[in-house]
Amino acid sequence: MGRVVIFGGTSEGRHLAEFCVRQGIPAAVSVVSDYGKSLLPESPDLTVVEKALSEEEMIEWLKAEKPELVVDATHPYADKATGYIKKNCDLLGIQRIRVVRTESSLAGEDIVVKASMEEAAAYLAGQDGKILLTTGTKDLDAFTVIPDYEERVFARVLPSLKSLEKCLSLSIKGRHIIAMEGPFSRDMNQAMLKQLGARFLVTKESGAAGGFEEKVEGARAAGAQVVVVGRPKDEEGISEEEAKKILSCRKDGRRKLFLIGTGMGGPGQMTGQAKDALRQCQAIFGSERAAKEAAEEAPDASVIKEYEPEKILSWLEDHPQTTRCAAVYSGDTGFYSGAQGLLKALEEKNNGQWETEVIPGISSLSYLAARLKKSWQNVFWASSHGRQVQIGSLLDQLASHPAVFLLTEGKESVNCICREIEKEEQKRKTKYRVYTGEDLSYENERIRAGRPGEMAVEEFSRLAALWIEKEDGE
Known part of the structure; x- marks a missing residue:
């Protein structure tokens, strides 16, 4: 298969890169930090770009790579990057899939949800107590509005030089920096909050891959309140496992x-x-x-x-x-x-x-049968789409079948068929009952029943099906 480009920096992106290496699928991965690069496997089939790409740099990189498929596995909060990826893929005519995390439940009185980092910081500025931040260094500046933040805020960040430099530049230092890689267990979160004496844990709604549930459970066990910055709404995409299926299907060419x-x-x-x-x-x-x-x-x-x-x-x-x-x-x-x-x-x-x-x-047959509360296993079926139907031959089938199902074509088709059935009634001295189903499954669905002569003068939509039976006793 052709080359795949993965925009990563997340556990999903790393897992998909590892999957490509195992499957022998050539891939190029974009991450924004040396730490993200260090977690990826080394392979001749895998190239890694370590840089936060601008929109212009991204499109030039995609032109150079010429991928058949782009996988956007960026963080749920990287909405700007996702926008660039979509725009550039549309422009270049490259297939793109977005990998999203399963959202977690935010129910609970001990959870406060805020729309942005700034709103979360403003809320905490009006509270007392120590704070464990688990939102990374990108938005760390927002929390400097909190009074005495240098003493109140503890930042749990990735163990990279860039993360440490960011903390130090904001006067967050010493024991107020916790440089560790997650996700963390419930017990680890609980122990950390207890050790710090923190009353608040701040997190993004990062899903299972980001250890969100373990953060909430750990905070509850430690008696701390969770302040959640809700992820951007209306995000559509597929799961990591679905992305692997797509990559697998491409493998054999x-x-x-x-x-x-x-x-x-x-x-x-x-x-x-x-x-x-x-x-x-x-x-x-x-x-x-x-x-x-x-x-x-x-x-x-x-x-x-x-x-x-x-x-x-x-x-x-x-x-x-x-x-x-x-x-x-x-x-x-x-x-x-x-x-x-x-x-x-x-x-x-x-x-x-x-x-x-x-x-x-x-099928229209099984649907109409269900609406009529009838079995269709022994029904004789036929279609008038693009073919001539002999009504007499159809009615002959009622000698060995309980009903005849007929797909019709065009607005006048039902009327013509009902007139033909009425003529056959007179010839055969047999009475028939006709059920019609129009626009099945739609809001304007209509199901009617009557004698052929009655139905022949009614108006019907273009999408109609017939169910024909002998009258009881015939």
């Missing part, structure tokens, strides 16, 4: 194509497996409606409104840098779906280049 059934299209219709796959994709193919809905799960992916196999394959040939994408289909991939056509085309032209995975969805 094969490109991956998901064929995904998205269900009926309404809220909650898409399966968790489908959502996970879409979040990994650089490009999404499908009809306008299906692709638009799928793109909500992958906002950084390109949306190509194509569903014909030849056009999809042509686009992929013209975009070799796209290594992970999805073709999406309404309903289920195995029920009157275009997925089979794409699979056949891939089989003919693949040459081993693409790995495929089919992810099923909720």
Whole structure:
């Protein structure tokens, strides 16, 4: 596979760099300190840049590296860096994934949440007692507004020369500097707070990787209040484990194509497996409606409104840098779906280049059956999409099946079919009952039932399905 760039300086970034080394994936890692560099493994496949890059320096570095993938594993609070990374990747057309930490619960009377370091410092300035700061040196200046901060504040920082110099420049020195690498256990946090006689512990909402829960538990055990600077809101991304899966799929050089059934299209219709796959994709193919809905799960992916196999394959040939994408289909991939056509085309032209995975969805048949509270296992099903349907032949199936399910096409399709059923009633001296499902799963979903003649004069939407049965006693 091609080169990967990782913006790190976090435990997640370090773990992903170590993963690349183990898997033999060439990678370049950006960290902001010598200490961060010292924690990374040495390998001919791994290069490390130790510098806080400006926006201009970052784009020049990315141009030089020419990565296939950029992994943003920067700290949850590094919102400026994340903004630069996104902007530059969009500009250069490089796929980017954001690795985020699972947020922790902030419930508890002994926890105070502040929106910024400045707000946290202002709060502490009005309190009495010693303070253990665990927020690093970047924002240490904010806490110099606290009266007698040189005596009240104890800074727990990384054991690097840069960290020590920062503390000393602010007159934080001697036993007020605790240079240690975390995360720390509950007992270690408790012991440290007790030893210092601290009434407050200040922390970022750093998730499990930052030892947040252990800080809270340790502070509670020591009788100290926790002052939390809440992380920036509305951050989207994937977990460290999901990032490893993406890297693994790229390792063997094969490109991956998901064929995904998205269900009926309404809220909650898409399966968790489908959502996970879409979040990994650089490009999404499908009809306008299906692709638009799928793109909500992958906002950084390109949306190509194509569903014909030849056009999809042509686009992929013209975009070799796209290594992970999805073709999406309404309903289920195995029920009157275009997925089979794409699979056949891939089989003919693949040459081993693409790995495929089919992810099923909720079909219109199973959905309508559920809404009608009926079983569909013995139902005869058919579709009028792009084909002529003989209504008489369909009704013949009711001799051996409890019902007929029919996908329709176009606004007038249901009316025409119901008129044909009414004619067959007169010929066969048999009564039928028709159920219609329109815009299934959407807010304007409508399900109706009636005799064919009654239904023939009603108005229906373009998206409709029929369920046909004999009347009781027929």
